[in-house]
Amino acid sequence: MAQYLGFLVLVVLVLAAGCESAVFSPVLESHRSAALELFSPADGSYGSLEETYEALKTFKVLGIEKKHYITTSSCASVAQTLKSTSSVSKDYFHALRINSILNCDLNIEAFRGTESVLKGSLNGANSLIDFYFSIGGLVLLKEQTPEVDVHLVDADKIFRSIKALGQSDGRWRLNSNNPESSNNAAGLALEALAGVISLATPQIDNSLITTMKNDVLKLFDGIERYDDGTYYFDEKHVGALGHQSPLSASASVVRGITAVAATTSEYLNLPGDKILGLAKFFLGVGIPGSAQDLYHQIDALSCLENIRGSTPLILSLPATVISVTKKDQLKVRVSTVLGSPAPTLSVRLMQIFVSGTKDASVIDQKLKFDAVNGMHVLETLPKNIDVGSYVFSFEIIFDNPEHKKTYVTGGRTRVLVDITGVIKIDNAEIVILDGDHGSIETQKKLKLPGGNDVALSANHLQKLRLSFDLATPSGNAFKPHQAFLKLRHESGVDHIFLVGNSGKKFEIILDFLGLVEKFFYLSGRYNIQLTVGDSDMENSFLQPLGYVELDLPDAPEKAARPPPQPVDPYSRYGPKPEIAHIFRAPEKRPAKELSLVFLGLVLVPFFGFLAGLVQLRANLKNFPKATAPSTFAILFHLGIAAVLALYALFWLKLDLFTTLKALGLLGVFLMFVGHKTLSHLASTSSKLKSS
Amino acid sequence: MGKSATTRDVHALFHSLRSAYAATANHLKIIDLYIFFAIATALIQVAYMAIVGSFPFNSFLSGVLSCVGTAVLAVSLRIQVNKDNKEFKDLPPERAFADFVLCNLVLHLVIMNFLG
Numbered sequence: 093m094a095q096y097l098g099f100l101v102l103v104v105l106v107l108a109a110g111c112e113s114a115v116f117s118p119v120l121e122s123h124r125s126a127a128l129e130l131f132s133p134a135d136g137s138y139g140s141l142e143e144t145y146e147a148l149k150t151f152k153v154l155g156i157e158k159k160h161y162i163t164t165s166s167c168a169s170v171a172q173t174l175k176s177t178s179s180v181s182k183d184y185f186h187a188l189r190i191n192s193i194l195n196c197d198l199n200i201e202a203f204r205g206t207e208s209v210l211k212g213s214l215n216g217a218n219s220l221i222d223f224y225f226s227i228g229g230l231v232l233l234k235e236q237t238p239e240v241d242v243h244l245v246d247a248d249k250i251f252r253s254i255k256a257l258g259q260s261d262g263r264w265r266l267n268s269n270n271p272e273s274s275n276n277a278a279g280l281a282l283e284a285l286a287g288v289i290s291l292a293t294p295q296i297d298n299s300l301i302t303t304m305k306n307d308v309l310k311l312f313d314g315i316e317r318y319d320d321g322t323y324y325f326d327e328k329h330v331g332a333l334g335h336q337s338p339l340s341a342s343a344s345v346v347r348g349i350t351a352v353a354a355t356t357s358e359y360l361n362l363p364g365d366k367i368l369g370l371a372k373f374f375l376g377v378g379i380p381g382s383a384q385d386l387y388h389q390i391d392a393l394s395c396l397e398n399i400r401g402s403t404p405l406i407l408s409l410p411a412t413v414i415s416v417t418k419k420d421q422l423k424v425r426v427s428t429v430l431g432s433p434a435p436t437l438s439v440r441l442m443q444i445f446v447s448g449t450k451d452a453s454v455i456d457q458k459l460k461f462d463a464v465n466g467m468h469v470l471e472t473l474p475k476n477i478d479v480g481s482y483v484f485s486f487e488i489i490f491d492n493p494e495h496k497k498t499y500v501t502g503g504r505t506r507v508l509v510d511i512t513g514v515i516k517i518d519n520a521e522i523v524i525l526d527g528d529h530g531s532i533e534t535q536k537k538l539k540l541p542g543g544n545d546v547a548l549s550a551n552h553l554q555k556l557r558l559s560f561d562l563a564t565p566s567g568n569a570f571k572p573h574q575a576f577l578k579l580r581h582e583s584g585v586d587h588i589f590l591v592g593n594s595g596k597k598f599e600i601i602l603d604f605l606g607l608v609e610k611f612f613y614l615s616g617r618y619n620i621q622l623t624v625g626d627s628d629m630e631n632s633f634l635q636p637l638g639y640v641e642l643d644l645p646d647a648p649e650k651a652a653r654p655p656p657q658p659v660d661p662y663s664r665y666g667p668k669p670e671i672a673h674i675f676r677a678p679e680k681r682p683a684k685e686l687s688l689v690f691l692g693l694v695l696v697p698f699f700g701f702l703a704g705l706v707q708l709r710a711n712l713k714n715f716p717k718a719t720a721p722s723t724f725a726i727l728f729h730l731g732i733a734a735v736l737a738l739y740a741l742f743w744l745k746l747d748l749f750t751t752l753k754a755l756g757l758l759g760v761f762l763m764f765v766g767h768k769t770l771s772h773l774a775s776t777s778s779k780l781k782s783s
Numbered sequence: 784m785g786k787s788a789t790t791r792d793v794h795a796l797f798h799s800l801r802s803a804y805a806a807t808a809n810h811l812k813i814i815d816l817y818i819f820f821a822i823a824t825a826l827i828q829v830a831y832m833a834i835v836g837s838f839p840f841n842s843f844l845s846g847v848l849s850c851v852g853t854a855v856l857a858v859s860l861r862i863q864v865n866k867d868n869k870e871f872k873d874l875p876p877e878r879a880f881a882d883f884v885l886c887n888l889v890l891h892l893v894i895m896n897f898l899g
Contacts, residue, residue: 680836681835682835682836690827690831694824694827694828696827697820697827698824701816701820704816704820705813708809708813708816710813736891739895740895742895742896748896759888770877770878770881771877773877774877
């Protein structure tokens, strides 16, 4: 949390220093590698003629070697387009553009045919795009084949018809039917007008040229601005040309302005800061993500590199972080947008502002020019500049005053520079003071930054004091963004304190008597951790210092509970605590011997019954003697015995259902034999009675 | 004097009862003997329970009730078989015995199930 606070403070400071202190650097090597990556040909060609042209133009500006097969395939498609009778002015325009880069070996007959088609298209043109393609094609034709006669007789009329599509706010409509105007269309119109002027024989009327110059200046009224000093053109509505981003709209306008500036005899009075702002806009895009955006960026920058009368010069710093300890030197580079060297000039450091404050010191120091690297070097930093964040304000002064008319530098350029260094930490010590007298009980010296492991103990009547000195390499006082002391209890509860300072000395005194409630009355071991950090401090550290055993009084009833510590979210997947099941205590069973005795006792009545039967002279005289009745009788007794045996089995191991099934069978049997036996007995006894 | 009179009366009472009892038919005496020993078994079981406690209670109940139940069935058999009983004059004794056997078998099935 503390680190975030410091970072937030830094961001606010940067934003406050804000306006126009961003650094723009010219086109870099990374642009070349991006171009190779984005413009990778599929199957040996780039698709349409327009895409081929974009790829080739980008490669040409960045100085990338074209592959041979690309050249041959592109030239072949150019030749084919120029010969074909079905091509329209748009196709001729793109083919001729490719030819202007590649200089293909083409037949002059092809050009003648092209010229007639383009002239015809121009005469029948009524929309801005038709004018653009046909005039653009004719201009390219004039450059590439001087033999072919390309001149416009009725240039005035064409000029006026293009102008008719213009509006008072400087923008252009695409055709007379469509009321929507756009900056993109303005760019196309200006290119077309410049083309007409260059093709016109006899020379076009000067008043018309003046109106065109005014249109250009009016167009600049619609320019938009970002806070960091970049200017751009944007489209508010989606036009007939599809959705235009600020990049493509601004690129189109830049092409138009460049074309106009190239045709006029004296310099156009373009607003210098806005041209520089446009250059910064294109450079500020960085590396675009799509091939078309990269083309727009590079094409616009190549136009700005060569614009007549207002060539922007970019002041950039390869490194904005300077280390005092390593004795780095501040280097400044001034170049054109594409990185070409600027004319001889000198860079002066005019002012230094302390970032985030209104303090400024006027320096006016000239930087030494290192011809080998092409850099301007500030050999020594001014005396009062120490570790911290600053805004340096530079000014460019030309050796030749004539250059002021052709180059744009934008006056003062402000750059945010961080001066870093190794901060010295001295006299670090941690002390336990006795509360009443302030006398020192324990004193331990600390080595910062470095490993420390102190073991202290204190009770609630004592105080803990931590003190150290911070100084920059040049010996001045230094106030870092972060100076925190953290005490963390063994249960996880932690408390953070700010270490305040007066000048170089940093000190914090923890009075435990007042902090007892804040610590939630938790006694025990507290780990001590010290954090001292700053974005400009090269040796920022976050150090555990050791621990202090705190003996605090017990918490009263109403004291606040310490906040619950976050539970490790993975602990829920660990083993849970064992559950101890409490079983009902088993019943007390009697002693085995007692049970056996009573088993015997229970059987005694049975034997007594048998003895009684003997005494009563019970006999089996009535048992049937004849075979049939005797078998039934025997079976009857056997059946009863079987049922009793079944019951015994049922008690021992059978279940009720099997028993009932067996019992059913046995019962039926028993019924039958019993009936037979008893009916036989009944008949014999009734026979006896009757006789 | 009174004491000896009462004791003599008691003796006379017992004597007459015994002689009357001796006159009963033999098969009735057998049934009486059976009843007596069934009840005796039940009493022994109750005494055991009194000593060791009533766990498991279902076993105790089934044991006691089997003895008591069979005694009750034997009593009803005796009533039905007794020739002097006018009510069951027309019931053949074999039929009563068959009922006795059947009811005992059902009783003991239930008892065995409840014994556990």
